[in-house]
Amino acid sequence: MRATVGDNIRLASRAVGMQERVGEIVEVRGADGAPPYLVRFSDGHETLVYPGPDCVIEAGAPAD
Template sequence: MKAEVGDRLVLEGTRPGSHRRVGVITGLHHDDGSPPYDVHWLDQDHDCLVFPGPDAHIEHPATGRQRG
């Protein structure tokens, strides 16, 4: 999984009662764009460090295409 600042991190809800979460990547910890990421969550308006799991993918905001 590779990302750039400004990409969207999408976590798909995989358990009953869980929902899809979307956040904007605000910081990288590795030059190659690999996790973990600093993410600003749009649904709760807060920031945290995220180590994405297999239910996550990256969307580039300009094209909407998925990566990783």
């Protein structure tokens, strides 16, 4: 899995009835875009994420 700052990460819910979480990658701590990633969610919470098979990386909007 590879990512860059500004990409979005989708974390599927592991429990029935819970929503998936989407956050923005604000820091890539691994070499060459590898995990772990510092992710900021819409509620302002930031956490270090080691993505598993339930995660999807989506390219962020291109810089102008």
